[in-house]
Amino acid sequence: MSRLPVVLVPACNRMLGQHPFHVAGQKYVDAVRLAGALPLVVPSAHHDEIDALLDLADGVLLSGSPSNVHPSRFGEDVHDPSLPLDPVRDDWTLPLIPLALARGLPLFAICRGFQEVNVALGGSLHQAVQTLPGHLDHRALAVLPVATQYGPAHRVAIRPGGLFERLFDGEGIDGFEVNSLHGQGVNRLADGLRIEALAPDGLVEAFSVTDTPGFGLGVQWHPEWQAAHNPVSMTLLRAFGAACQEYRDTHRPPSR
Numbered sequence: 702m703s704r705l706p707v708v709l710v711p712a713c714n715r716m717l718g719q720h721p722f723h724v725a726g727q728k729y730v731d732a733v734r735l736a737g738a739l740p741l742v743v744p745s746a747h748h749d750e751i752d753a754l755l756d757l758a759d760g761v762l763l764s765g766s767p768s769n770v771h772p773s774r775f776g777e778d779v780h781d782p783s784l785p786l787d788p789v790r791d792d793w794t795l796p797l798i799p800l801a802l803a804r805g806l807p808l809f810a811i812c813r814g815f816q817e818v819n820v821a822l823g824g825s826l827h828q829a830v831q832t833l834p835g836h837l838d839h840r841a842l843a844v845l846p847v848a849t850q851y852g853p854a855h856r857v858a859i860r861p862g863g864l865f866e867r868l869f870d871g872e873g874i875d876g877f878e879v880n881s882l883h884g885q886g887v888n889r890l891a892d893g894l895r896i897e898a899l900a901p902d903g904l905v906e907a908f909s910v911t912d913t914p915g916f917g918l919g920v921q922w923h924p925e926w927q928a929a930h931n932p933v934s935m936t937l938l939r940a941f942g943a944a945c946q947e948y949r950d951t952h953r954p955p956s957r
């Protein structure tokens with residue numbers, strides 16, 4: 702039996718033609734492999750299936766997506782109805798997050814996934830960061846080449862004293878360039894989350910989960926993009942993968 706840790710990757714929900722499909726970005730699946738884990742894409746789950754799914758897992762990776770977390774999830778009306786939503790995903794990832802954290806399951810949340818964690822734990826989002834006075838436009842222009850869209854967009858500064866300082870301390874890093882492809886952003890930070898990095902305009906770009914026995918990290922940018930060629934991304938993925946391996950060895954040891 703493989704000792705590789707199993708990482709759940711919740712899918713997104715898209716209409717292809719006249720039929721609904723469950724889809725997951727390949728770069729996220731590839732990133733789980735780079736972390737040294739086995740990706741398991743999960744189409745969707747009813748609430749009474751979530752515990753059984755978590756019983757199969759040694760970690761959870763919440764991917765990015767062009768869709769927004771539905772504003773009703775943080776008590777607001779939709780401001781821009783032209784923006785895509787994915788309430789099917791919201792409906793099961795938001796309850797999954799606290800259940801996974803309570804088990805100490807390692808959690809790595811990227812972009813939309815980062816926003817889901819904040820909302821799931823009681824925080825809120827700005828629906829259009831670019832409209833806020835003094836804020837950058839954190840979106841990427843869809844007409845640009847994809848390599849440009851996912852190229853460096855702004856610097857983030859590491860908040861001292863937290864997980865990032867431990868992960869990057871040996872390299873004397875106090876910040877780094879990141880890509881940026883999002884219109885929503887953290888407004889009220891949920892209790893139990895610690896800021897790990899900030900954008901130049903003060904927007905929260907990374908947080909760690911403080912009240913979980915396991916590894917809990919969310920980032921607003923896309924470390925999965927060409928991750929194998931990005932030392933910062935590989936540091937984050939290796940830390941997540943090591944936490945998943947430890948969880949596997951501790952909680953789901955292969956039967957003798």
Ligand SMILES: N[C@@H](CCC(=O)NCCCC(=O)O)C(=O)O
Pocket residue numbers: 726764765766767768769770811812813814882883884885886923
């Ligand atoms: N829709 C949200 C989250 C943005 C996000 O996840 N972008 C990535 C889309 C494509 C990919 O998966 O790389 C927002 O706009 O804030």
